[in-house]
Amino acid sequence: MLYGVVAEMNRLWIFAVLFAAFFLSMAAIGLHLPRPLPASNVAPAAPPQAWPDYSPQGGGFLVPAGDQGPAIAYGYVLITRTFANIGPEVPDKAMRFAGNNLACQSCHLDAGTNRAGLPLVGIFATYPKFSTRDQRVISLAERINECMTRSMNGRALPDASSEMTALLAFLRYIGIPTPAPAEPPEAPPLPASAERGATVFATVCAACHQQNGLGVRRGSANDADGYVFPPLWGPDSYNDGAGMDRYRRIVSFVRLNMPRGVDPQHPQLTLQQAWDVSAYVIAQPRPAYRPQP
Numbered sequence: 061m062l063y064g065v066v067a068e069m070n071r072l073w074i075f076a077v078l079f080a081a082f083f084l085s086m087a088a089i090g091l092h093l094p095r096p097l098p099a100s101n102v103a104p105a106a107p108p109q110a111w112p113d114y115s116p117q118g119g120g121f122l123v124p125a126g127d128q129g130p131a132i133a134y135g136y137v138l139i140t141r142t143f144a145n146i147g148p149e150v151p152d153k154a155m156r157f158a159g160n161n162l163a164c165q166s167c168h169l170d171a172g173t174n175r176a177g178l179p180l181v182g183i184f185a186t187y188p189k190f191s192t193r194d195q196r197v198i199s200l201a202e203r204i205n206e207c208m209t210r211s212m213n214g215r216a217l218p219d220a221s222s223e224m225t226a227l228l229a230f231l232r233y234i235g236i237p238t239p240a241p242a243e244p245p246e247a248p249p250l251p252a253s254a255e256r257g258a259t260v261f262a263t264v265c266a267a268c269h270q271q272n273g274l275g276v277r278r279g280s281a282n283d284a285d286g287y288v289f290p291p292l293w294g295p296d297s298y299n300d301g302a303g304m305d306r307y308r309r310i311v312s313f314v315r316l317n318m319p320r321g322v323d324p325q326h327p328q329l330t331l332q333q334a335w336d337v338s339a340y341v342i343a344q345p346r347p348a349y350r351p352q353p
């Protein structure tokens with residue numbers, strides 16, 4: 061009887077030791093296995109079903125799971141840090157596609173997810189489409205390259221480049237239906253006046269974009285790190301072929317988004333001020349658009 065109890069205890073002891081050894085070895089293997097990213101750093105592979113918000117106040121961009129993830133993430137980087145990847149100051153000269161140090165999101169605010177700031181959400185499905193500028197049907201790659209050669213004052217990205225592939229993957233990913241087409245701005249009460257606009261510029265815009273309109277760099281010249289406040293004219297700005305150099309684009313953009321951070325539902329500028337300051341910006345010097353060979 062006593063012997064039986066002792067034997068039983070021995071058996072329990074052996075079990076306990078084996079059990080502990082098993083857990084220790086699992087823990088040791090666990091330390092050496094690559095850990096998956098914490099779930100909170102990965103988005104589902106499927107595109108967002110609601111309008112995404114990649115503003116600093118929003119959820120932010122998360123790398124989607126799945127094989128398209130890296131391309132989509134590179135597309136996001138290209139839109140937000142264009143200057144650091146394909147800008148005129150990147151070390152690899154062959155990668156200097158953009159001619160200025162803007163980012164796509166200098167205009168397509170919050171990586172194209174800002175409804176009032178030239179949104180890119182949902183546009184994927186609208187291509188190929190007829191372009192009034194070109195008077196023919198164009199592909200999305202061609203449309204991207206119009207911003208490359210005009211807004212970015214640079215050269216076209218080759219269709220087969222990983223940059224074009226990445227931009228298309230990102231735009232497909234945020235391609236939920238369907239944005240309302242941009243409306244031209246309402247006409248102002250008085251004809252636009254660059255002279256009145258100069259006053260608006262000095263009192264409202266110069267605080268960020270500087271009185272000389274050349275903006276404020278993030279770091280120093282030639283570091284490929286772009287701007288805190290982008291230039292509105294001058295050699296490092298969009299060229300005179302860009303949509304932003306036209307009233308029908310710049311007036312609503314400025315009215316609804318500037319000063320940056322203003323609530324589009326409660327614009328700070330009157331319609332008249334938006335037209336006047338746009339007239340002032342349009343009157344300033346900028347690079348000339350040169351059609352590509």
Ligand code: HEC
Pocket residue numbers: 139142162163164165166167168178180183203204207208211212227242298302303304309
């Ligand atoms: C200086 C401002 C500016 C910059 C910088 C800029 N764009 Fe644009 N982009 C515009 C304007 C203005 C339009 C015209 C919007 C419209 O048609 O409603 C536009 C249109 C587009 C469209 C077509 C949208 C549509 O509704 O069909 C795409 C795609 C696009 N841009 C991609 C890019 C990419 C990619 C970059 C960076 C490589 C970029 N843009 C940089 C101003 C800019």
Ligand code: HEC
Pocket residue numbers: 162165166167169170260261264265266267268269288289290291292304310314318319320329337338341
């Ligand atoms: C509080 C700072 C601030 C003020 C004030 C401000 N902006 Fe901006 N603006 C920005 C920032 C920042 C961007 C780039 C957007 C981004 O990176 O998110 C920008 C982008 C722009 C752009 C498109 C990008 C480019 O380089 O051309 C235009 C046009 C513009 N602003 C015009 C104006 C005008 C006109 C005013 C005055 C009515 C104004 N802004 C006032 C901060 C400001």
